[in-house]
Amino acid sequence: MASSRDTQDRAFGNSPEKAVVGTRYEMTLELPTGEKDKILVDEERDLADRVIDRHHQRVLLSNGGSVDYQCLPVEQDMVIKAETMSGKRLIIAMIALEGEYSMIQPEDGAEFVFSPMQGYLFVHNGLSTTFKLPGGQNVQSLGLSLAVDVFERYFDNDVPEALQPLLCTNTDDIRSVRFSVTSTMRDTLLQNLNIDAAQSLQQIKMEGIGLLYLALIEQTLRARGEDQGMVLRCADVDNAQHAYQLLQSNLREPPSLADLAQRFSTTEKRLNQAFRELYNDTVFEVLRCLRLEKAKTLLESTDMAIKEVAWEVGYNHSTNFSTAFNQKYGVTPAEFAKQARPVVVRLLKNA
Template identity: 30%
Template structure:
């Protein structure tokens, strides 16, 4: 039977949990380190208070058994979440991770159940910002009173959530937060700047996304089919179905499927598949746990040369250069 934990259960277990983190790790005075309960798995969570009302959590967790986290209805801050590895499963949201991020406004969150699976490792960057902090950034500016911005300030109403596509730049920012090159007050300032840059990218997406007319050109039922097709592709990067097979699985014609991908994602089905493969490959290369040949196979390339060529077209560097830590020269 799957174990179900409440927030109080989790807090109690974490008080006695061992902390598994890199050797010689040193905490700064503004961060707290917690571990994962042994009988659930291993890993650690770093919570960094960057300023009053703004915090950053860096999580690296791997579970040895299936379990669920049951969260009751609660007040919710503005939140940004990006998975650098693995996927998050929650019954009130679509699965996010890979190229799907999480961006939520403040307000009241409904109760939810988060599912965690054995054998899966989650590396996650989570930003929390109190609504008053964001409002203060726009003090004297009417921009925060605009309709898109007001989606982030729901007060005692239900919060609104969005799922922006994770760009190479967003992923790079999340990785920089994990590997801050400074200590003490300078590190805190560095992380504040990275969080604000990430927030600016999400706000820009929110403003632009609400002005795009593309979704209105497709019927709601067709939209659901296209998004379902995207989920199938994301879950089968190594051995994806053909365009015809994919269209049949979601219940549209192959022509409608291609049109839907162009309108919603700005790419053909194959173009979208290639982009997801390359972004996932970059993520794995940055982690440094697999060889280039292994990663090529994991994202569906039997020929390493073809993988290298596709990767360089996407990022402007070779997989080997990425593995050695060189940053992308293309956006």
């Protein structure tokens, strides 16, 4: 196997011996029918060379379909080309539990971004599909692939209205369905994936995750449709994500809900609803959690006094801070700091 540096040189055409287009590896995935999917990455190498240290787990569902879980470090920009050798029409649900990547839809060139906050259900008709993975990140991806008839059977042939566009037989009318990945959905899936099951139970574990995944997506889409008839737009999701980042970087003096709504040219109601869908709570409650999580980190990693920590995260009165911290974590800040801080820090502070 070539060294990492040699691989990078060849990937970018820098090899003194021979310039090639890029790095290639492939994996063959078998469907329940015996048909196989082949995934190609770039151009000139195959999976046997282990170009990257990648973990891929696939299980076949007993009623048809498959669940795919992948973890891979992406040190440099990567392009994955996925082709179905059988050409079988599949409905795929995909999210990035960690990291971010995008998919170029072959039918119209539309680009969809998968992230820990946003996933998609889409139809794969066997055409070559391109995925772009930016470098400098770790990616965890979870995918569920189902034939159309199997997909319908999982919903007792009563597919929710939000998912009906996936069933259109006219390829010109097929639309991907975006769904928000709530913190509850993401945490639930990660907790189940991290269960240390015996080898003999791995099949059952992954089957359960696949069906739980589909149920969580359906629940999220149903909740979105039932919430006072308000349908969130892509702009609403973008606004919420930017507002979240703004709150995260201004815990001491955060903008108010009204200020955020004005800044992003939206309404307070829409912004609050987008926060509920993305982060499972209102803007105010999300800010409160961000403050307390930051405070917890400061109490663990510094020797700051309780009053200093409270002020740093936006509490002007340490009493209010202690009450909020105790409600969330079950201990006071002082008790938590005493347990969490290294002995050497406490000794230095008391010296």
